[in-house]
Amino acid sequence: xxxxxxxxxxxxxxxxxxxxxxxxxxxxxxxxxxxxxxxxxxxxxxxxxxxxxxxxxxxxxxxxxxxxxxxxxxxxxxxxxxxxxxxxxxxxxxxxxxxxxxxxxxxxxxxxxxxxxxxxxxxxxxxxxxxxxxxxxxxxxxxxxxxxxxxxxxxxxxxxxxxxxxxxxxxxxxxxxxxxxxxxxxxxxxxxxxxxxxxxxxxxxxxxxxxxxxxxxxxxxxxxxxxxxxxxxxxxxxxxxxxxxxxxxxxxxxxxxxxxxxxxxxxxxxxxxxxxxxxxxxxxxxxxxxxxxxxxxxxxxxxxxxxxxxxxxxxxxxxxxxxxxxxxxxxxxxxxxxxxxxxxxxxxxxxxxxxxxxxxxxxxxxxxxxxxxxxxxxxxxxxxxxxx
DNA sequence: TCTGGGGTCCTAGGACCC
DNA sequence: TCTGGGGTCCTAGGACCC
Numbered sequence: 001x002x003x004x005x006x007x008x009x010x011x012x013x014x015x016x017x018x019x020x021x022x023x024x025x026x027x028x029x030x031x032x033x034x035x036x037x038x039x040x041x042x043x044x045x046x047x048x049x050x051x052x053x054x055x056x057x058x059x060x061x062x063x064x065x066x067x068x069x070x071x072x073x074x075x076x077x078x079x080x081x082x083x084x085x086x087x088x089x090x091x092x093x094x095x096x097x098x099x100x101x102x103x104x105x106x107x108x109x110x111x112x113x114x115x116x117x118x119x120x121x122x123x124x125x126x127x128x129x130x131x132x133x134x135x136x137x138x139x140x141x142x143x144x145x146x147x148x149x150x151x152x153x154x155x156x157x158x159x160x161x162x163x164x165x166x167x168x169x170x171x172x173x174x175x176x177x178x179x180x181x182x183x184x185x186x187x188x189x190x191x192x193x194x195x196x197x198x199x200x201x202x203x204x205x206x207x208x209x210x211x212x213x214x215x216x217x218x219x220x221x222x223x224x225x226x227x228x229x230x231x232x233x234x235x236x237x238x239x240x241x242x243x244x245x246x247x248x249x250x251x252x253x254x255x256x257x258x259x260x261x262x263x264x265x266x267x268x269x270x271x272x273x274x275x276x277x278x279x280x281x282x283x284x285x286x287x288x289x290x291x292x293x294x295x296x297x298x299x300x301x302x303x304x305x306x307x308x309x310x311x312x313x314x315x316x317x318x319x320x321x322x323x324x325x326x327x328x329x330x331x332x333x334x335x336x337x338x339x340x341x342x343x344x345x346x347x348x349x350x351x352x353x354x355x356x357x358x359x360x361x362x363x364x365x366x367x368x369x370x371x372x373x374x375x376x377x378x379x380x381x382x383x384x385x386x387x388x
Numbered sequence: 389t390c391t392g393g394g395g396t397c398c399t400a401g402g403a404c405c406c
Numbered sequence: 407t408c409t410g411g412g413g414t415c416c417t418a419g420g421a422c423c424c
Contacts, residue, residue, distance in 0.1 A: 032392080041392050056424085062389040102395095102424050186422045219398070240396065250392060285416090295391070299418060336393090 001167050003120050005108040006142040006150035007091065010159035012104040014046035016080055017073055019136045028070035030054060035064045035072055038252045043075055047159060083135060090130055094123065099236060107147050107236060121164050128160065148232040149173065152183050170230025175202050182227055192216065201228045245279070247271035248336030254293045255332040263384050265318045268337040273311055277369040281342040282307040286314065288321040289336035300325040301340065306349060308339065310361040
């Protein structure tokens, strides 16, 4: 029988702020921006702040209204990463098989560790204590025979929660779960479910797979049917085959000026390019995203015969995509650039293109990136990006 | 209230090939 | 002149998650 832990750090960013600023303990702390920051959203709210109805992804301006006296901070992501690394290292003492899902959560495959550590429940308590003593932070843990159930369980009794779902009880567990706690059912699907007369997991459980597929489609229907039975085999942590690298930016004020737009596109391109260098990958597919002032969002993408060779190449492709899609004159609140389906840099090109100019530019850029790796304090940027 | 940034996966339609 | 079925790749949009 398999045993998985899903470990989730409680209100992670906000907790780190309270840890590093003891005066903020017991106070509402909101990470995401300062009052007055346009277009910011709440990244994490401390439990004290949640009492005011504040939650992640809420517009910051709303949070300011709900709790003007909260402590607002923009976030110190390097610090969070540092603590995350230390906590992940603690997990490694408990299991050789740790799958990190994000900066603040991980699965531990604990199968077969009972002989070594004792009962799973006791081990989970020890792990919580261990993290608390070593870092001052609290975690919630779900224990179950599948990753999917463990994942849901960890979220049920936060903070500092421990929820164990005994093997064989998966279906009972799911049938008592409120619909909105089912992982994979978001707002839209919840509404579809309600509109179709489903208000609980039990309602879903009582219907045939066939019926669910008819109402919700092949895929979602099957997912619903299996999920409420605890059969969801959703396996996390497998290497994704269509990796992508993207950078996007919401601007404080809408862009309409051509020069400003191009500068923005260049900046986004450089971000993506630098990260592709760090991962030693390349891509043939460039995607561009435009969000207009009314929040409507469009995208274009193009797969070329050759991989993106260098910054100028990327920038030219960006501009072409932009011109293909942009409705002239509209205000732009967000631009995004992505390279899709990245693959190993060593992969030979389909057809070799002997453009020495491209090759030379690519080599110069590699050298610049290498220098930036060695001296992160030096920022090398295109002249047009040095403004303001 | 007015909506971040980084991702993954799914759907549906079209092009193209056998 | 009308028109199958399957597979693969590509594109645009959307749902969802942290």
